[in-house]
Amino acid sequence: MGTIGLAVIGAGYWGPNLVRNAQATPGLRLRYLCDLDADRARRVLGEYSTVAVSDSLDEVLADPSVDAVAIATPAATHLPVAMAALEAGKHVLVEKPLAATYAEGRQLVEAADRRGLTLMLDHTYCYTAAVQHLRDLVRGGGIGSVQYLDSVRINLGLVQPDVDVLWDLAPHDLSIFLSILPEGVQPIAVAAHGSDPIGAGRACVAHLTIELTGGAMAHVHVNWLSPTKVRTMIIGGSARTVVFDDLNPAQRVAIYDRGVDRKEAGEVGAGERAQTLISYRTGDMVAPALPEKEALRSVMAEFHASITESRPPLTDGRSGLQVLSILEAASASLAQGGAFLPILGGEFAASNTDSSTEGANA
Amino acid sequence: MGTIGLAVIGAGYWGPNLVRNAQATPGLRLRYLCDLDADRARRVLGEYSTVAVSDSLDEVLADPSVDAVAIATPAATHLPVAMAALEAGKHVLVEKPLAATYAEGRQLVEAADRRGLTLMLDHTYCYTAAVQHLRDLVRGGGIGSVQYLDSVRINLGLVQPDVDVLWDLAPHDLSIFLSILPEGVQPIAVAAHGSDPIGAGRACVAHLTIELTGGAMAHVHVNWLSPTKVRTMIIGGSARTVVFDDLNPAQRVAIYDRGVDRKEAGEVGAGERAQTLISYRTGDMVAPALPEKEALRSVMAEFHASITESRPPLTDGRSGLQVLSILEAASASLAQGGAFLPILGGEFAASNTDSSTEGANA
Amino acid sequence: MGTIGLAVIGAGYWGPNLVRNAQATPGLRLRYLCDLDADRARRVLGEYSTVAVSDSLDEVLADPSVDAVAIATPAATHLPVAMAALEAGKHVLVEKPLAATYAEGRQLVEAADRRGLTLMLDHTYCYTAAVQHLRDLVRGGGIGSVQYLDSVRINLGLVQPDVDVLWDLAPHDLSIFLSILPEGVQPIAVAAHGSDPIGAGRACVAHLTIELTGGAMAHVHVNWLSPTKVRTMIIGGSARTVVFDDLNPAQRVAIYDRGVDRKEAGEVGAGERAQTLISYRTGDMVAPALPEKEALRSVMAEFHASITESRPPLTDGRSGLQVLSILEAASASLAQGGAFLPILGGEFAASNTDSSTEGANA
Amino acid sequence: MGTIGLAVIGAGYWGPNLVRNAQATPGLRLRYLCDLDADRARRVLGEYSTVAVSDSLDEVLADPSVDAVAIATPAATHLPVAMAALEAGKHVLVEKPLAATYAEGRQLVEAADRRGLTLMLDHTYCYTAAVQHLRDLVRGGGIGSVQYLDSVRINLGLVQPDVDVLWDLAPHDLSIFLSILPEGVQPIAVAAHGSDPIGAGRACVAHLTIELTGGAMAHVHVNWLSPTKVRTMIIGGSARTVVFDDLNPAQRVAIYDRGVDRKEAGEVGAGERAQTLISYRTGDMVAPALPEKEALRSVMAEFHASITESRPPLTDGRSGLQVLSILEAASASLAQGGAFLPILGGEFAASNTDSSTEGANA
CATH class of the missing domain: 3.40.50.720 (NAD(P)-binding Rossmann-like Domain)
Incomplete structure (x- = not known):
């Protein structure tokens, strides 16, 4: 063509x-x-x-x-x-x-x-060199299993006339999450808190807590009122943890060989106390070279x-739909005072073919 | 003596x-x-x-x-x-x-x-030069009314054998909040989410959302698993916003004359649209000189x-008690899946004299 | 027109x-x-x-x-x-x-x-909001008299086929200096050191030391080989000192009320030691809001x-000529092993009218 | 014993x-x-x-x-x-x-x-974990051959009653240089520029340019008058370049696989232009984990x-003597307007045994 x-x-x-x-x-x-x-x-x-x-x-x-x-x-x-x-x-x-x-x-x-x-x-x-690196790393097993995600996206932002801060900013974080999470790890429930301290008529500060398949938790903090700009995402893994700081062009992605491990029972003697089951890694950090591109x-x-x-x-479209299903559940949770609500849409994806399900995760 | x-x-x-x-x-x-x-x-x-x-x-x-x-x-x-x-x-x-x-x-x-x-x-x-500056500033009306608080305290921390990350780290954030909030602005309800991705037997990552008298929201993020260390608190006000970064010794406190304002109805003509009610300030930042002391x-x-x-x-003791009442409510919320729960202790303070109530806020 | x-x-x-x-x-x-x-x-x-x-x-x-x-x-x-x-x-x-x-x-x-x-x-x-703020501040007396200038411009740069690092990068620093220095404070002599550690056939790292009217010293460090990028200029003044960090968009200009003062003889008693003539200021820092513009x-x-x-x-054209006169003297100094050489061009400016001299400083 | x-x-x-x-x-x-x-x-x-x-x-x-x-x-x-x-x-x-x-x-x-x-x-x-890592890395060939060194040590410092800023601060930089430079690479000449803009009676700002065996250049900038504190050293090598930032506890040492290379003549075809002899590396950065110790x-x-x-x-004592020989030559250069002067002391070391010469480099 x-x-x-x-x-x-x-x-x-x-x-x-x-x-x-x-x-x-x-x-x-x-x-x-x-x-x-x-x-x-x-x-x-x-x-x-x-x-x-x-x-x-x-x-x-x-x-x-x-x-x-x-x-x-x-x-x-x-x-x-x-x-x-x-x-x-x-x-x-x-x-x-x-x-x-x-x-x-x-x-x-x-x-x-x-x-x-x-x-x-x-x-x-999802098309930045940083997120594509994260995607390859996380999906390729480079950080082990995903333990938690944390994203902060705050700055002095335009108070939108039609949508709240969740609908304005969180689609970025959610689409990145969906893009990098390994297949089989999906958002299943969400709780949202928000506030409107300036009387704008809609939430200007909001926090999303998302439960993922397997029990890991993701959190998103979006805020239109912050005088400073922060764009930081942490993806904690069992083997490594990655920090993505979009405002640090010299070091957007940093991969830390640091973390807390729990030894399996077989590795410790019967007489040792529970505390000895915990061990700490404090290894090197690597900041991969990323191509500059728009x-x-x-x-x-x-x-x-x-x-x-x-x-x-x-x-x-399915990835866009998945973002919408999380936003809708979040809005409902916000209206109900922060209760955890299930994220809809699974049945829709399920009614499609395998390949389309795969697409939904892509 | x-x-x-x-x-x-x-x-x-x-x-x-x-x-x-x-x-x-x-x-x-x-x-x-x-x-x-x-x-x-x-x-x-x-x-x-x-x-x-x-x-x-x-x-x-x-x-x-x-x-x-x-x-x-x-x-x-x-x-x-x-x-x-x-x-x-x-x-x-x-x-x-x-x-x-x-x-x-x-x-x-x-x-x-x-x-x-x-x-x-x-x-x-509460005895650092930074928090004492914040206290004088916020209580003295220097930032206008408090709109939101946000505190992040994350690093690779010791997984405690007896308490979870909330009880280990959040007392710092909560005691700072209580120390700087103006009289009459008090925590009244709390919701908590947490996770234990390493199987430590207690929450290693947690988020607290606190409702304050008057409707403002405070949020605390504590985390034992982060490879990087963050100690940042934002106190958003109607007139100014302060950022307290405890890891930036050259600039621990930064006071921004930036924010979003909503004009009162009388200030705008009848024909103007709702959007025109919002205005933005992008003024200077001042980092006050603070004495170095332990x-x-x-x-x-x-x-x-x-x-x-x-x-x-x-x-x-009352300030210590107030921290405990928030932690207990947070633990209960954590156990109940994140519901907002009232913070107890008010009746105790109320049963005392004015001076002791004052002390509870100190 | x-x-x-x-x-x-x-x-x-x-x-x-x-x-x-x-x-x-x-x-x-x-x-x-x-x-x-x-x-x-x-x-x-x-x-x-x-x-x-x-x-x-x-x-x-x-x-x-x-x-x-x-x-x-x-x-x-x-x-x-x-x-x-x-x-x-x-x-x-x-x-x-x-x-x-x-x-x-x-x-x-x-x-x-x-x-x-x-x-x-x-x-x-010279047309950035930052340099224009510096110009108004320094020429307006806002930092007192100029005590020293220090500029660092280093990064992994393109080794130019025709010019060395001095001619490639230092024109930026020199034109900023000329733009902000008060009238009557002019470069009068320059010494240059450089090296070509990769065998490129021209200096890839260089240091310029410039003597200004009145005895103050300016220094420029330019480097094509640095893996990290630095664009920082310090303008030390008797009353305040300014730091211009072009890579910190949130705080490009920071004005410090900090410095070392020498008291005049009359201010100290006859019996006091010389050391007491020195005093220190450690005041606030102000980061002015600057408009974003290209x-x-x-x-x-x-x-x-x-x-x-x-x-x-x-x-x-005269400001361009003044930059050339400094670069030529610097190249000659480089060839002569770093000796201080006078900066030519004054007689040319002198042969013109007052207004053109003024233009040369602009 | x-x-x-x-x-x-x-x-x-x-x-x-x-x-x-x-x-x-x-x-x-x-x-x-x-x-x-x-x-x-x-x-x-x-x-x-x-x-x-x-x-x-x-x-x-x-x-x-x-x-x-x-x-x-x-x-x-x-x-x-x-x-x-x-x-x-x-x-x-x-x-x-x-x-x-x-x-x-x-x-x-x-x-x-x-x-x-x-x-x-x-x-x-020389006993910090950072410098010991640098020493092992540089002497062990980990950065290839040393191409340049650059050290900046500036802050609002105490104006000493007896020594100038060179004698007060530069011993730190010089002792680090001597500690990490490979055997056979030694300071052989030095030029110094300084100024005393506050009338303290001694240089408060100074720049040292040091020629090393083999032609590489080292530079030291020391300054008592800077409102901000900088403690950064760059050691440029043919294979890697290291940045040591003593004020960044989370990342004191950063090793960059970035640089400019010149291909040998045999590697390029006869018809290619000189410019093609230059190539660039923009690889990853590694920040090694360093133990915390005093x-x-x-x-x-x-x-x-x-x-x-x-x-x-x-x-x-010999390493202390070598620092003194550089400082004395620097003071003489300062007095003579910045001329390059040879660094004495070699004959002393030479008159001793091999082991003592080795000690001088230690």
Whole structure:
């Protein structure tokens, strides 16, 4: 298959990044930047561009030179916009979250499945060199079994008019978790606490506690009110522990040969006390060299490849759906004062083929 | 009153620090280091010391030259050891936590009250220059109203044989919270999540979510398994936000004039949208110069002063009791899967005088 | 005056940045990207651009719609390229250094003067929010008198085929120094040490020691071989000291009220010892909030403004000449084993008007 | 041999550290703390010590139970105090620098040699786990050949009444250099620049440039006026480069597999340009786990071991002499405006036996 004609829908915060990276991706041909506000689209393109501007989604979708769309509109509009694109036979790349609700997201996944079209989530972080290193390391057994995850994503952020801090920021952490967790280790229940100390009408600070298959715990702290910016994730393993600090370009990933071990009963004499069952490792740290690359460039390349190779992308609709199922359970927990609630969606994935289940974890 | 004769009870992990600082404090005269294992006590004192060693608490308490004791024995022994000291008419400084349970701690507070003796908690952090600066700043209104607190205390720690990570580490965070929160802002409910991924038999990773009077939320993350050490506390306020990083000696306290404000309705025109009610401050940061001093020296000085001035110390028994009430509620929440539980102890404080209530907040 | 027609000359390392920022600058109209290798120029512009490509400088200079050129070619070509542009009546923005030698640079300054054209140096750092804050602070007397400067610029860098590390990196430090030093404080002599431990044929590590009017000392450490990246400048003052860490986006500028003072004789009693003449300040640190902006955008705006307002730009030809005079003296010192050598160029500046001298400091 | 009786001479800044560590060292028996000001000595020992105080060096040296002395008096007094001790047959540990001049230091080395007594320098840094790791790594060939060294030691420091910043701080850097440099790589010439911007009467900021055998360059920046503290050393090698950051306890030593290589002529085709001779490595970083220990404890243990084993200590008199020879040449260079001057002392070492030459490098 030759060049993929692309339209970017939405010229707001994220759209310009899609435009820039689409233009730099071999095999993609950017045909339109589409926004209800055509002037805004024109300003994004600048005065030197040959790309067409449109304020009509219908016009764009009717153009046979458009094979695919990249959607960067508010989440509430993802269902109608993406559905229109799928119904017009276009492949879809959609900004996170997949949709405003799990039910809406499921409609999109089913529609894409029915038509055999690519539905891909722009979970940008999953395409960074750091997360890809983490994924290979963790899935490859390099840290042993996963013992806990802890992610902190706080900074002075824009209080969103439509979603709370969980829906705004946690999709990043959740999509990274899903991307790196070994097969068979899945979120099964979630509890959420949040607060709105400025009276914004929605949670501005929130904590997610997630129970994983096998009993390990993951925690996410998101906060729009912090004066300092923190982007740190710890993945504790039985053999090694990794720290991912996205704000430390000289050392984004650090792999520590440090931890606490419990010896098996057979290894200690009968007379020794329980305390002797614990031992400590304090070994070296290795910070692997990572290539410098813009993650969104890899997103575009994967979108292109998944279309031309007719295969699910790394971050397909099911991974977007899984993020939605966690967010919905978290919102329900938040409303109920922090109780643990099961994460739905398993039955949906289960009703599909093995390969699609595999895709859900990807 | 002249010199206070002191005995240190317990020559384990913390005892040597008490010995060293007691010896350097004017007005204190160290008479004994007492430990069931006299050899261990001798090793702590070294070969050049004139301080007496004893393996008998009774002997020490019977000595009229001993006016006060500093207890650094396991928490489970605090009740009998401290009670014996109080009954012998000795003032008591006790390592955190006050006792193994709230009920035990309450016995000690009541016994000290009855006899008019000082009962002081060695909440060492409350005597650091950083926390004292925070206390003056927050209580003095320097950050406006408190919006949230967030404390992270993680490192590769000793898995304790008798207590979980909450009881081991969170007393530090909780005593700092109690020390700096303005009067009238108190913990009223707590939810706890924890996990034991290494099979140690007790939680090694835990998260506390605390609801405060007025609706603000505090969060504590404690973890024995982290390969990296973090000791960071954020206190978000309506006017300023403070970051306390205990591992950054060059900049332990940073005060940010940054935040998110909500304008009052009267300030915005009727036609403006809700979003315009939000505004952002991105002002300067100030890192105050703090004196270098050893906090435990100040603990000793306060113990001496509270005895000679017959006044409650900054960290009196009630503050220790309040920490216990939070820990007990947290443990119950942990056992019940993370439900919010009320924090007991208010009725006890309420049954006392105003001054004692004040003391409970100190 | 209306829009300024611009051509960018050179599509190598820096040219793409000039192209991008020129396109985003109101009042500038990018007409050409010119490179001997037209394909390279086409790749820089991408497939969506309306900007013309040319491989002929003559063609570009002959086009009356081109009012100005921005030159990003190797330093050795700056004289012919910039001279041709000036002779064609075009204003010139030139990448640092101004030219390959002081003599060549002087020809360009004189040619621009004769024709009344703008000759501006792209000393990008001088247009960052951090350096502009430093400039206002230091020139405004905010740190008292300047006591010393220290700049470290090290990282794993590209070993340049034509220039040594001094000529490659030190122009950044020197142009910042010239930009922030108060009038009347000027470099007057320089000593340089360097080494070439990898046998590259030119210095890869170098140290510059610069004597300033009044006796203060400035030092620059540049290094292509360091595995870690450091970009730190300290400006010590009698009243305050500033640290500029370009790699710490959360705290690029930190102003310390710390230092060592010498009391004047009158302030101490006759009987006091000399040592008592020294006192220490250990006050607070303030990290000012700085706007986030791309410096090269401001370079373009200043280029445009200096042309339309017929005034010298902040970093005019004379500031470029002053950098060259320091580099030439440093190279001579390097060749002579590190002797202090006077910095030439003063007589040239002196032969001009007051306003041009002022410009030389700018 | 049994226990070594020790006297500490000098109860000022450093003496208390010697007292504390001597008391904790097996095989050492602290007999005296000696100071002209007996009250100061008493205050250092505190009210609980059995160690004797003396204000008479003669008394201490006359006591046959004293086998060795540790001297922490001002540098100007090292010659008479240490010489008296040696003449009384006592082994000597002396704070850096060995003496006030090279000539004085040489007298001490010769006197110790004649009597077969240990003369050891308290170059504390050489006994840290970090420097010992560096030493093993560098001498063991782990970084290839040494290409450059760079050390920065700056902070708001006490302006010394008797010595300038070079003599105060640079002995640390120089002793580390001598400790880790491979045999055969020695300082052979030095140039120094300094300034006294506060009018203290001596250099408060200084830069040393040192030429090593084989052409590599070492640089030392020392500064009493910096508001921030930096203690960073880079040791560039042909195979790896090490960064030693003494203020980063979590990562004091970092070994980078990064650098610039020059291919040998045979490796590149005849037609390739010179530029292709350069290649870059950007590999992983490893931060080795280092034991936590107090370096001064190891100093004491080495002092004890060198006496009981009748062998030269790691930091013997010759290493102290070599530091003095560099400092003297640096002071002369400073006085002469920064000219490179040869480092004396080689002939002295040469006139001795092979083993003593080896000792000079230790």
